[in-house]
Amino acid sequence: MKQHWISLALAGLIAAGASWADSGTLIRATPLKQKPLLDAATVSELPANSRLNIVARKGAWMQVKTASGQSGWVKLLNVRTGSAGSGGGGGLGTLGKVITTGSSGTTVTTGVKGLSAEQIENAKPNFAELDKLKQYQVSSGSATSSARQAGLGAQSVPYVAYTRGSASGSNTDATSPMNRRP
Amino acid sequence: MKQNLISLALATLLVAPLTHALDLGKLVDELNKNPDLVNAVSGAVQNTIDANRTIGPKEEAAIGDGLAANLLGAAPLVNDAALQRYVNQVGAWVASRSEAPNLSWRFGVIDSPNVNGFATPGGTILITRGLYQKLNDEAELAGVLAHEISHVLLHHHIRAIQAGKGREAMGNALQGFASYKQGDTARQIGANALSGMSEVFVRGLDKDDEYEADIRGMALAARAGYNPYALVSVLQALSAINPADGTVQLMFSTHPAPNDRLNKIDQVVGDKLERYATGAEETQRFYRLK
Structure with a gap:
């Protein structure tokens, strides 16, 4: 009996570990690479909507394990997290949502703690705290030498152009075969 | 020259009651060319003019300080000097790689479990303790700060206030500037005007503003030597939070869904920044907050 409870608990733990942040879904068909490199050998071709366990991240790549136990690397941008890879973090609809918690059945309105809309609307300016913030300000010279010590080096990188006005079409179908990318 | 502009402005003001819309537009144009001129003009239309014109850098800084004081009134700084100094070192470094390295860049972590x-x-840029605790390395912090720095560079909040509900409050604040004493102008704006303008943090920006800040922020983080795709990891982590969780409600209600932001990055940036993906991720100085 005790044995039973332990396996049950372990199963629960494993299930919890595999959910949310640690799993993802492919938004398009993608090759699973042996290494985080485009010209690395392909382990297999993964179809769109494959569920993956996330192992690690490096550069533009994510190390994953497939449901069939294969390991390898896919591009980060081919993966979406959240429930079933769908919409994920919702929008306005979630405001003031009421949820019922576990066995107690207590109803609580979420969003009551922390920095809520009401708290910002009712806030009184705290200039003493602003003065404190100013004391932590550092010069760009100091920040540059600190960054150098941390091993960071400046790069010359042009901005990627973004055309405003295309936002309404945010429901771009990333799974469309026209939009495939390795 | 200045004299000339003043007469022009005054002349325009005089005809304003007759042909208001068009001439007011012209006047606003003149004022945009020379923001200082505003102080020389007075009258009933002042408020409308103020709410429409280009805001000068000093006024922007004063309004920003006032808004930051208001946010700090809602949640004070995390009482951890080492954390605050670290965030300033990273933020100032990223900002120094931007087109406005000499702005008065300040960063702070505020004591709220919310993610925002x-x-x-x-x-002045504030992130919450809840967001900071989601970050795994310095590249992710740089990605978040570069997003916020981009909002400042592109004047997104000032423009949103001008176009939205905070417009009248900003008109009031700006009208006051002429009479403010030298020194700490932010304190003289007044709590009502600050509260009105703070509405922008509750209503949020345009979706385009958010996408633009993500995309420009990625290049900015790369300029500072970080892996620009660290922002993708942050957005994937945010996407994994249950939207019903109270700590993400304000952020989710004021931003496009993380997956929409990822789709936009996928579509616009894609692999364009991959040559910089070998940039730094973990650093020894990364400050872990318990």
Whole structure:
């Protein structure tokens, strides 16, 4: 009996570990690479909507394990997290949502703690705290030498152009075969 | 020249009651060319003019300070000097790689379990403890700060206030500027005007503003030597939070869904920044907050 409870608990733990942040879904068909490199050998071709366990991240790549136990690397941008890879973090609809918690059945309105809309609307300016913030300000010279010590080096990188006005079409179908990318 | 502009402005004011819309537009144009001129003009239309014109850098800084004071009134700084100094070192370094390295850039972590970040005009940026604790390395912090820095560089909040509900409050604040004493102008704006303008943090920006800040922020983080795709990891982590969780409600209600932001990055940036993906991720100085 005790044995039973332990396996049950372990199963629960494993299930919890595999959910949310640690799993993802492919938004398009993608090759699973042996290494985080485009010209690395392909382990297999993964179809769109494959569920993956996330192992690690490096550069533009994510190390994953497939449901069939294969390991390898896919591009980060081919993966979406959240429930079933769908919409994920919702929008306005979630405001003031009421949820019922576990066995107690207590109803609580979420969003009551922390920095809520009401708290910002009712806030009184705290200039003493602003003065404190100013004391932590550092010069760009100091920040540059600190960054150098941390091993960071400046790069010359042009901005990627973004055309405003295309936002309404945010429901771009990333799974469309026209939009495939390795 | 200045004299000339003043007469022009005054002349326009005089005809304003007759042909108001068009001439007011012209006047606003003149004022945009020379923001200082505003102080020389007075009258009933002042408020409308103020709410429409280009805001000068000093006014932006004063409004930004006032808005930051208001946010700090809602949640004070995390009482951890080492954390605050670290965030300033990273933020100032990223900002130094931007087109406005000499703005008064300041960064702070505020004591709230909510997951959110706020940029105020003029360069003061606040992120919550809840967001900081989601970050795995310095590249992710740089990605978040570069997003907020981009909002400042692109004047997104000032423009949103001008176009939205805070417009009248900003008109009031700006009208006061002429009479403010030298020194700490932010304190003289007044709690009512600050409260009105703070509405922008509750209503949020345009979706385009958010996408633009993500995309420009990625290049900015790369300029500072970080892996620009660290922002993708942050957005994937945010996407994994249950939207019903109270700590993300304000952020989710004021931003496009994380997956929409990822789709936009996928579509616009894609692999364009991959040559910089070998940039730094973990650093020894990364400050872990218990």
